[in-house]
Amino acid sequence: MSLRSCPSSLLLPRLRPSSLAVLAFTVFASPFLLLPRRSAVNPPPPPPPPSPSMAARSFVLWLHGLGDSGPANEPIRTFFTFPEFNLTKWAFPSAPHAPVSCNYGAIMPSWFDIHEIPVAAVSPKDEKGVLKAVENVHAMIDREVAAGINPENIFVCGFSQGGALTLASVLLYPKTLGGGAVFSGWVPFNSSIIERISPEARKTPILWSHGMADRTVLFEAGQAGPPFLQQAGISCEFKAYPDLGHSITPEELRSLESWIKSRLKSSS
Template sequence: MARSFVLWLHGLGDSGPANEYIKTRFTSPKFKLTEWSFPSAPPNPVTCNCGAVMPSWFDIYKIPITANSRNDENGVLQAVKNVHAMIDKEIAAGMCALALASVLLYPKTLGGGAVLSGWVPFNSSVLDQVSADAKRTPIWWAHGTVDIIVLFEAGQAGPPFLAKAGMSCEFKAYPGHGHYISDEELHNLESWIGARL
């Protein structure tokens, strides 16, 4: 069985090590040879938290996040460069990657990208930068219907945005779920990733 690689990027204020338990939820034999990476975002001031310094991949201006929220596009693009460097390192070691912004702007086809309670962090001008190879990367998107941090409408805006880019996206709504990762989401994600290994 070919080795696989899962790069898990945490949310605002969290850390990589705090998310490492997630790999224990992927119990299918297909994940026996999977390598996992749980990097931590660097400490940055975050506007929505009164400028407090905390682990953040980029700045977030206001919570809740809506489909029309202002985005820190420059910060997102810098974070994408850092994530691409992580992916390149793993590919150079002979592995394939599963890791929205980084997938869209990565010049090659990846095994897949998963978004849990996320949003599109830039405007449609980025669509011109999506390579033909990146368009072949499948996306799985999960979002709780009662998320008060990243509103459900912001999640729902993702698949149409990806369709404009020529990408496929499987969107799964979780009724009654808020801004957290549930066991049900992890089970469904495990099946989705497993089908692509």
């Protein structure tokens, strides 16, 4: 079966120009497997990383959506212009290639398996695959903690499948992190996981943003997040965006910038 004949849609944002030449991250949804689309827009170069003589004070880890790649999401850095981010280290890892059930076993970058599209609140969950992916995310976080970054200055963020992995990674990390930001994601495991969440992890705040017109990860899947987190005793700020589909907008990224800035600790 060729890629063109494979049903379903990938869960990834794309950079494209609007009629006002405003940069926006968006996804093109279709009943068929989507191949990555590149924009003709050349975003401004990202700010330089901290020099060797200036140790990073904070760390932002961004997890992409199904079928995407880490490097394709690096322009997100350009939205973070406050001086507080001058000493921020960024990481945009790429998911391993694996067969994905919702795309008839087609092999593509995927953090864990997805059984159906659209993703609903009651969709089947690949908990085993999620927990394996969480181990890899925790290893990345542990490296930064070992390098001297305060765990409360570490933020995990992700879109769609990456948002679901963000939630799982933050909730199952044994220490309090600066925060987890979920964009168009869902709860990727059942409520039985709550007993595994440590008292320290319950102090990590969650920012959840979801488009009300999302037909790839349904809004109901996003709405299921706050009650789940409330049951676990975790603070969640939920933002609903009317008329927004399966996309990331500059407004969401500016909100994320302010949200992280307000939570950065003054020292490591």
